[in-house]
Amino acid sequence: DTAVSQTPKYLVTQMGNDKSIKCEQNLGHDTMYWYKQDSKKFLKIMFSYNNKELIINETVPNRFSPKSPDKAHLNLHINSLELGDSAVYFCASSPGPSNSPLHFGNGTRLTVT
Amino acid sequence: AQSVAQPEDQVNVAEGNPLTVKCTYSVSGNPYLFWYVQYPNRGLQFLLKYITGDNLVKGSYGFEAEFNKSQTSFHLKKPSALVSDSALYFCAVRGSSNTGKLIFGQGTTLQVKP
Numbered sequence: 001d002t003a004v005s006q007t008p009k010y011l012v013t014q015m016g017n018d019k020s021i022k023c024e025q026n027l028g029h030d031t032m033y034w035y036k037q038d039s040k041k042f043l044k045i046m047f048s049y050n051n052k053e054l055i056i057n058e059t060v061p062n063r064f065s066p067k068s069p070d071k072a073h074l075n076l077h078i079n080s081l082e083l084g085d086s087a088v089y090f091c092a093s094s095p096g097p098s099n100s101p102l103h104f105g106n107g108t109r110l111t112v113t
Numbered sequence: 114a115q116s117v118a119q120p121e122d123q124v125n126v127a128e129g130n131p132l133t134v135k136c137t138y139s140v141s142g143n144p145y146l147f148w149y150v151q152y153p154n155r156g157l158q159f160l161l162k163y164i165t166g167d168n169l170v171k172g173s174y175g176f177e178a179e180f181n182k183s184q185t186s187f188h189l190k191k192p193s194a195l196v197s198d199s200a201l202y203f204c205a206v207r208g209s210s211n212t213g214k215l216i217f218g219q220g221t222t223l224q225v226k227p
């Protein structure tokens with residue numbers, strides 16, 4: 001009974017393509033996030049939504065566009081993929097208040113060739 | 114601006130020995146501090162948090178962490194390490210006055226040898 005699930009687990013694609021990663025949480029949380037983990041394992045927040053409203057938008061190229069159709073889903077669409085986009089992308093959720101821990105999905109490993 | 118530093122890329126300990134993984138932070142206002150663990154090809158798992166109250170916080174799998182306000186540190190500890198504790202550990206901080214952005218340290222690989 002996965003709490004935060006991401007699909008696909010692996011994504012291999014060529015430069016210039018457009019791809020999407022989907023995320024769903026069944027925890028009833030109000031807030032969802034996208035994090036990027038690079039090859040050195042460094043984690044950086046990309047976006048955060050609270051009840052379908054964008055609340056955090058870090059310095060991310062506008063080729064990346066998050067979409068939250070409802071508070072249980074947060075998808076990430078990436079246009080014109082570049083080699084540097086290769087990374088592991090993690091979705092996470094939290095109840096909302098800043099003292100609550102995040103619950104992470106198992107990640108999507110994106111490889112751009 | 115808030116930040117987190119984990120000064121050690123890797124910590125090596127023998128099974129049965131105590132372990133410490135170091136973390137220092139910088140944040141405006143009162144800090145909310147967290148430790149997460151990441152096993153290979155998995156997402157991060159929450160271990161413990163400090164919000165307020167006792168400086169010694171106990172968490173999952175026998176881990177604990179000590180909040181030290183004067184040293185702005187939140188070191189992770191365990192009295193007796195297990196080989197299965199070998200993983201990547203992340204310290205993270207949120208400021209109580211911001212939008213709730215969780216900032217992670219660069220991670221410390223813990224290697225426990227039999």
